[in-house]
Amino acid sequence: MAKAFQAASSPFAQIAKRVRSNLVKSRVDIVSPQLCDDALARLAPSLQNYKGCTIIDVNPGIGLWSSKIHDIVKPRQHILAEPPESPFAQHLKQYTDQSSSRYKLIDWTQLESWEPDRYVAEGLLPALDVQKSTEPNRSILFLANTAYSAHRSMTSSIARTQIKLLCWASDILNGATFHAGGPVRMLLWCPEKDVATVLPRTIRQRTKFALLMEMACKIEEIVGCDESTSRKQKMRDQVIELESGKRVAKLMADSGVSTPSGRETNLQKQVREADERSKGKGAGENLGATGTRARNWHEELEELREKFKDAPKDSKGRYIHLNQPREIIEDPQYLRFIDLERNFRHRQKKTVEIKELLQEQAEIDALDLRAHDPKLKDAQRNAALAKLQRKKEQLQGHLDNTKGRLTRNEFKFFKDDRKAFASNPPLLMWDQRTAEPLKAYKEEFYPAKNLCLLDIQPRHPLPYPMTPAQLLFLRMLTTTIWQGGADNLTMLDRIAPGAFNALTSKVPSLTDPTRGGERDIRDLTIDRLTPEMAYGLVKAWFDWPFRPNLGDLIHRGNLIDDLDSDDGGIPGGR
Numbered sequence: 001m002a003k004a005f006q007a008a009s010s011p012f013a014q015i016a017k018r019v020r021s022n023l024v025k026s027r028v029d030i031v032s033p034q035l036c037d038d039a040l041a042r043l044a045p046s047l048q049n050y051k052g053c054t055i056i057d058v059n060p061g062i063g064l065w066s067s068k069i070h071d072i073v074k075p076r077q078h079i080l081a082e083p084p085e086s087p088f089a090q091h092l093k094q095y096t097d098q099s100s101s102r103y104k105l106i107d108w109t110q111l112e113s114w115e116p117d118r119y120v121a122e123g124l125l126p127a128l129d130v131q132k133s134t135e136p137n138r139s140i141l142f143l144a145n146t147a148y149s150a151h152r153s154m155t156s157s158i159a160r161t162q163i164k165l166l167c168w169a170s171d172i173l174n175g176a177t178f179h180a181g182g183p184v185r186m187l188l189w190c191p192e193k194d195v196a197t198v199l200p201r202t203i204r205q206r207t208k209f210a211l212l213m214e215m216a217c218k219i220e221e222i223v224g225c226d227e228s229t230s231r232k233q234k235m236r237d238q239v240i241e242l243e244s245g246k247r248v249a250k251l252m253a254d255s256g257v258s259t260p261s262g263r264e265t266n267l268q269k270q271v272r273e274a275d276e277r278s279k280g281k282g283a284g285e286n287l288g289a290t291g292t293r294a295r296n297w298h299e300e301l302e303e304l305r306e307k308f309k310d311a312p313k314d315s316k317g318r319y320i321h322l323n324q325p326r327e328i329i330e331d332p333q334y335l336r337f338i339d340l341e342r343n344f345r346h347r348q349k350k351t352v353e354i355k356e357l358l359q360e361q362a363e364i365d366a367l368d369l370r371a372h373d374p375k376l377k378d379a380q381r382n383a384a385l386a387k388l389q390r391k392k393e394q395l396q397g398h399l400d401n402t403k404g405r406l407t408r409n410e411f412k413f414f415k416d417d418r419k420a421f422a423s424n425p426p427l428l429m430w431d432q433r434t435a436e437p438l439k440a441y442k443e444e445f446y447p448a449k450n451l452c453l454l455d456i457q458p459r460h461p462l463p464y465p466m467t468p469a470q471l472l473f474l475r476m477l478t479t480t481i482w483q484g485g486a487d488n489l490t491m492l493d494r495i496a497p498g499a500f501n502a503l504t505s506k507v508p509s510l511t512d513p514t515r516g517g518e519r520d521i522r523d524l525t526i527d528r529l530t531p532e533m534a535y536g537l538v539k540a541w542f543d544w545p546f547r548p549n550l551g552d553l554i555h556r557g558n559l560i561d562d563l564d565s566d567d568g569g570i571p572g573g574r
Helices: 011-018 024-027 033-049 064-071 087-096 117-119 157-172 192-198 210-216 238-255 266-280 299-306 332-371 378-400 405-422 468-482 490-496 499-503 531-543 550-556
Strands: 054-058 077-083 103-107 140-145 185-189 217-225 438-440 451-458
Touching: 033 064, 054 064, 054 499, 064 077, 064 087, 064 332, 077 087, 077 217, 087 468, 157 185, 157 210, 157 468, 157 499, 185 192, 185 378, 192 210, 192 451, 210 217, 210 468, 210 531, 238 266, 266 405, 299 332, 332 378, 332 405, 468 490, 468 531, 468 550, 490 499, 499 531
Parallel strands: 054 077, 054 140, 077 103, 140 185, 217 438
Antiparallel strands: 185 451, 217 451
């Protein structure tokens, strides 16, 4: 089984034991040959187009993953971007010192600028075809490992990874750095905790980083970690989660994509179990109640209840934590039991209320779509709009009378998740995936950490081409609205007085429910801002005759993020 792999015997572990280096201590590398083989079996068909390319390989570590891809792609040249003083450099010589080796060990990890002309002259890169700079450049394949095991400064590894990913996405839109000859495909190993930043699984995880990546790239998670490994994972309505899984299961079956033994995710198992139950008891019977989250902990709770059934309880049947013997309090299973019991009671109180609110919202959404139907006559549309307004006022009254801010906020997230999933295509790239990720285990990395493999392919043709000035304003726009303290686009007025009305009136998709918008634009949360909407706002800004000068806005401060202060320490940082 994949989990039985012993990372302690890997070359990486041997280097870490032998060399006292902060570089080694801070890095995480893939050390499981089986995981590499399983991932490449999934990727192999699409890698055929990269035969004879140049591979740029940042932080190759011990080179296990690098050598596996090398054998499939058979590149013209394989550039290992590792500092010469790195302890890994000596290990990589087993590849570079081979006769007729196509590997080259080059210190490209600390460059502050990209000099493609010089690299072409030195024979490191193929000649750039500027005429085809908007077409995917299959003469280069970019690999990188952005995983670190320790935070070496206040700028954490999480922030550094996000900066690198965002810079690379910006470079696709700008046609800069290694994307100068055309957008380049990227295969990146990232820490699990960073993946949600660029590939969120729920609306509340969606950030400006995800929006920019959506405008430039199509991202698939090839290797992932079990969903339950992240205790802070913000999950969605169980109905949506299962429906998303069913879509992917059908796509995989139609395309003949299978999952190796031991690599199946929890979601795949849940989808299969739900299908089996529905065949025996009627379709949809066991898909889960609306307004409940997809959690696979009910059976675990029942087992723990049986184990701790004799534990003291108060008059309301709640477990008295402080009265338990010391050996029980220190039992991790007991602490888990208390967490699950508390969560169960909390969910019981809210589920019915949220379900009723969501049913009302579903009626409103259906009316909104009907009122937007261009085939309706004026009288029919007016009647639908009047009924829509009454329903909205009724729902708002119920929300005002709802006890607990948490319940109202949770309803908002459930509502937004449903709207995002109902879009065509779904708003989240996670819901656009063509296959479930392969499940990896901590033991397959050294040190033992949860890593994921992202396949980032530039969109072609680029749906939202932008000039450097437009891209600069896009970053200003997203920084302002996501960090402004409000949850809608009214924060545009912070960029310039009158910007909210001037810009939003020029972007029809913002108020079009068939394109993810809201009839009342103040009801559109920023988390649901689509790439089409963001691009429309950028174009509206440059068409606005009263817009302030961009340079003046930047000089005013607090409207641009600090990404330009860090080049990410690797090619493509700026």
